[in-house]
Amino acid sequence: MSDKSIYLDVYAEETPNPETMKFVFTSMILPDDAMDFPTKEKAQVSPLAKSLFEFSFVNGVFIMNNFVTITRLAGTEWHEVIPILKEFLKAYVAADEPIVIQRTAPHKYVGADSVVVAQIIDVLDTYIKPAVETDGGMISFKSFEDGIVTVELKGSCSGCPSSTVTLKRGIEGMLTRMVPEVKEVVAENL
Numbered sequence: 001m002s003d004k005s006i007y008l009d010v011y012a013e014e015t016p017n018p019e020t021m022k023f024v025f026t027s028m029i030l031p032d033d034a035m036d037f038p039t040k041e042k043a044q045v046s047p048l049a050k051s052l053f054e055f056s057f058v059n060g061v062f063i064m065n066n067f068v069t070i071t072r073l074a075g076t077e078w079h080e081v082i083p084i085l086k087e088f089l090k091a092y093v094a095a096d097e098p099i100v101i102q103r104t105a106p107h108k109y110v111g112a113d114s115v116v117v118a119q120i121i122d123v124l125d126t127y128i129k130p131a132v133e134t135d136g137g138m139i140s141f142k143s144f145e146d147g148i149v150t151v152e153l154k155g156s157c158s159g160c161p162s163s164t165v166t167l168k169r170g171i172e173g174m175l176t177r178m179v180p181e182v183k184e185v186v187a188e189n190l
Contacts, residue, residue, distance in 0.1 A: 007026065007027070008025065008026060008027060008090060008093060008094050009025070009026045009090070010023050010024065010025050010026070010086050010089050010093075011086070012024075012082045013136065015136040015137070016135050016156065016166075017071075017136075017137075017156040017157070017162075017163075019059075019072055020060075020069050020071045020072070021069070021070055021078055021085075021136075022067050022068075022135075022156065023068045023070065023086065024066060024067045025067065025068075025093060026066075027066065027093075028065060028066050029063065029065075029067075029068070029093055029099050030063050030065060031065060032065075033064070033100075034062070034063070034064035034065075034140075034155075035049070035062070035063050035064070036061075036062045036154040037053075037062070038071075040053040043061065045100055045101055046061075046063065046100045046101070047098045047099070047100075047101065048061075048063065048068070048092060048098070048099045048100070051088075051092065052070065052085075055081070055084070055085070055088075056073070057073050057076040057081055058070055058072070058073070059071045059073045062136070062137070062154055062155035062158075063100070064133065064138055064155065067136065069137065116144060116179060117141070117144050119178075120141060120144060120149055120182065123175055123179060124139060124175075128170075128171055128174065135157070136155050136156035137153060137155035137156040137158070138154045138155050138157070139151050139152070139153055139157065139171070140154070142188055144182075147184065148183065148184045148185070148186060149182055149184070149186070150185075150187070150188055151171070151185060151186075151187055152187065152188045153167075153187050153188075167185060167186075167187055168185070172185035
């Protein structure tokens with residue numbers, strides 16, 4: 001038994017999206033990055049995601065910081081698969097298997113609205129991202145044009161029944177109050 005496995009634990013948390021479950025580790029598995037794998041074909045850069053897609057009930061994988069959010073296929077009961085997934089995830093990470101083999105490059109925004117964009121990103125990073133991450137998802141800034149902020153939702157937020165309400169009442173409400181130039185917020189993948 002390795003020293004890592006002695007201190008490593010993983011537990012499951014429900015998310016607002018009933019189709020996803022968040023599996024939280026007691027250590028970082030992908031610090032300072034997030035990767036979304038909505039299909040098996042897109043999981044080629046992540047040995048962990050590829051391995052998870054080998055389970056017949058896995059329909060999507062999102063990996064970030066100290067958690068993995070898994071989307072199930074219809075007809076799968078969480079109480080039946082959570083123990084299997086927890087055991088697999090703990091063994092995989094404890095064995096120091098690779099999480100990803102290629103990381104994403106951060107996107108830098110430049111342009112006439114860069115000061116407003118910096119304010120938008122600051123509000124997203126400070127107030128909105130932590131809440132979204134708590135629910136097993138991620139929000140990222142995509143663009144700002146003509147008063148419209150476009151964001152991308154990943155993990156448990158993608159396809160969540162309450163994501164439209166969260167987007168309009170929560171995120172849009174906060175951004176329009178804190179950054180007057182913002183008139184509307186839309187999601188790229190809702």
